[in-house]
Amino acid sequence: MSRSLRGAAVVGIGRTPYVRKSGRSTLAMAAEAARNALADCGLTPADVDGFTCYGTADSARPSQVAHAIGVDDLGWALSILGGGNIVTTTVSGAATAVLSGQADVVVVYRVLGSDTRYGQALGAVEVAGESQFAGPQGYLVPPQWFAMFCRRHQYEYGSTSEDLGAIAVQQRAHASNNPHAVGRTPITIDEYLASRWISEPFRLYDCTYEVDGAVAIVVTSAERAADLPHKPVHLLGAADSNRFGGSVDQWDDLTCMYSRDTAPRLWSRTGLRPDDIDVACMYDCFTFTVMATFEDFGFCKKGEVGDFFREGRATYGGDVVVNPHGGLLSEGYIHGLNHHYEAVLQLRDEAGDRQVAGAETALVTSGAGPYGGALVYGTEAL
Amino acid sequence: MTDTRSLPPQPVPDPDTAPFWQATGAGRLALCRCQSCRVWLHPPLERCRVCAGSTAFEEVAGTGVLYSFIVQHRPTVPGYLENTPYVVGLVELDEQPGLRLPARIVGVDPADVACGMAVRAELVALPGGDFTVPVFRPLSGS
Numbered sequence: 001m002s003r004s005l006r007g008a009a010v011v012g013i014g015r016t017p018y019v020r021k022s023g024r025s026t027l028a029m030a031a032e033a034a035r036n037a038l039a040d041c042g043l044t045p046a047d048v049d050g051f052t053c054y055g056t057a058d059s060a061r062p063s064q065v066a067h068a069i070g071v072d073d074l075g076w077a078l079s080i081l082g083g084g085n086i087v088t089t090t091v092s093g094a095a096t097a098v099l100s101g102q103a104d105v106v107v108v109y110r111v112l113g114s115d116t117r118y119g120q121a122l123g124a125v126e127v128a129g130e131s132q133f134a135g136p137q138g139y140l141v142p143p144q145w146f147a148m149f150c151r152r153h154q155y156e157y158g159s160t161s162e163d164l165g166a167i168a169v170q171q172r173a174h175a176s177n178n179p180h181a182v183g184r185t186p187i188t189i190d191e192y193l194a195s196r197w198i199s200e201p202f203r204l205y206d207c208t209y210e211v212d213g214a215v216a217i218v219v220t221s222a223e224r225a226a227d228l229p230h231k232p233v234h235l236l237g238a239a240d241s242n243r244f245g246g247s248v249d250q251w252d253d254l255t256c257m258y259s260r261d262t263a264p265r266l267w268s269r270t271g272l273r274p275d276d277i278d279v280a281c282m283y284d285c286f287t288f289t290v291m292a293t294f295e296d297f298g299f300c301k302k303g304e305v306g307d308f309f310r311e312g313r314a315t316y317g318g319d320v321v322v323n324p325h326g327g328l329l330s331e332g333y334i335h336g337l338n339h340h341y342e343a344v345l346q347l348r349d350e351a352g353d354r355q356v357a358g359a360e361t362a363l364v365t366s367g368a369g370p371y372g373g374a375l376v377y378g379t380e381a382l
Numbered sequence: 383m384t385d386t387r388s389l390p391p392q393p394v395p396d397p398d399t400a401p402f403w404q405a406t407g408a409g410r411l412a413l414c415r416c417q418s419c420r421v422w423l424h425p426p427l428e429r430c431r432v433c434a435g436s437t438a439f440e441e442v443a444g445t446g447v448l449y450s451f452i453v454q455h456r457p458t459v460p461g462y463l464e465n466t467p468y469v470v471g472l473v474e475l476d477e478q479p480g481l482r483l484p485a486r487i488v489g490v491d492p493a494d495v496a497c498g499m500a501v502r503a504e505l506v507a508l509p510g511g512d513f514t515v516p517v518f519r520p521l522s523g524s
Contacts, residue, residue, distance in 0.1 A: 128394035134484040135391030138462035152450040155497040197455035
């Protein structure tokens with residue numbers, strides 16, 4: 001049984017502006033992104049028979065968004081509960097639906113709105129499940145969990161604030177060439193080090209830029225893609241892993257993440273190696289997520305990420321360009337689907353001032369902690 | 383009317399976790415343990431994930447080592463908005479490698495907290511009146 005996604009491609013991409021507060025519903029933003037993605041590939045709502053998204057009960061549902069743009073008969077609708085860790089599953093799930101004939105054209109979207117944003121804990125809070133042990137301790141939200149990971153990495157491998165800062169500075173520099181990014185003003189390492197603590201060892205610039213907005217991508221068969229306006233971007237393979245029931249507290253080694261298990265699976269399924277990757281859209285809910293997953297995917301050894309970034313190996317002219325759009329840290333937090341948008345833009349040679357010359361492969365990772373995935377896109381099918 | 387932001391998050395016990403809270407309320411720190419293969423299970427489960435054996439709550443010594451920690455500076459979590467900075471750690475209990483509890487680390491200046499510290503649990507009332515939670519304090523001389 002083949003584990004490849006050979007035969008599936010992304011043919012269209014769309015998005016809304018990213019802004020701090022849009023004053024718009026998630027339904028309105030998702031509909032705009034979906035319409036833009038279809039317009040991008042010359043298809044109409046009548047061509048679409050599949051819709052899927054992920055979310056944490058904070059999003060308009062696939063059936064609602066499809067209806068809102070004029071799809072009358074939706075044959076395949078899948079809403080997946082999860083955050084950044086589930087992006088790969090959602091996109092590869094859409095590809096699987098296409099490859100198995102459950103759908104011909106699938107829109108994958110993610111929308112975030114400030115009215116429904118996860119992580120706002122301003123009212124009375126009750127915590128069930130595993131959170132009932134952590135929440136009462138004042139330990140409740142993602143920056144705290146991944147700062148906990150980061151501290152252990154610093155303890156075992158001697159990584160430093162300066163190493164985290166090198167990632168933040170690099171990504172902001174990339175975002176300064178991205179008109180769609182929310183955080184475009186370059187920062188220096190001194191400004192990074194002077195920024196206020198949030199959850200120490202995380203400072204302000206270790207955390208993402210939360211925004212309102214939506215991204216949509218259109219997945220169909222490579223066969224169908226041949227008739228559409230853009231050069232298709234092929235899915236070369238995907239992998240996920242999930243241990244400890246997703247528990248960040250019980251995960252066995254906080255110096256690494258899901259990618260410890262995902263990476264060998266992905267490289268095995270695609271036959272690719274880190275050296276083969278031109279663009280790496282690394283999921284970056286926090287700087288440390290880039291550090292841990294970058295090590296796990298084998299771009300460098302444990303504790304070497306700071307030097308890798310400082311030496312210019314993670315930018316243009318280096319080994320691999322990491323988050324040319326600025327990532328969640330600087331472009332904006334669209335929960336990782338904006339990484340897919342960027343990967344497609346780069347592989348279509350349409351990224352303008354920030355184009356990675358000759359980009360043929362892009363790694364897109366998703367998630368942090370014990371649960372996540374990654375996939376590889378290519379300009380040519382494997 | 384109580385200002386809801388002044389209370390920390392309140393646990394919602396379920397059939398698997400209720401014995402934990404009953405034990406802390408009675409002054410004991412107890413965790414779920416398989417009665418067949420004797421592995422400790424946290425979060426608790428009705429049946430053992432290793433051997434499917436039945437489980438029960440057994441008292442732990444309350445001693446362990448600080449695996450990692452954060453210093454929370456930004457007022458974020460209700461009940462702690464006026465208490466920053468404070469330290470939260472993951473304590474690896476002496477009973478079993480990898481058996482960890484998230485808990486506040488008290489009685490020590492945040493600047494003096496370090497991974498690897500030996501710590502001991504004590505039970506304190508959670509504001510709100512219904513629950514007792516463990517916090518950990520460095521063992522003297524560690």
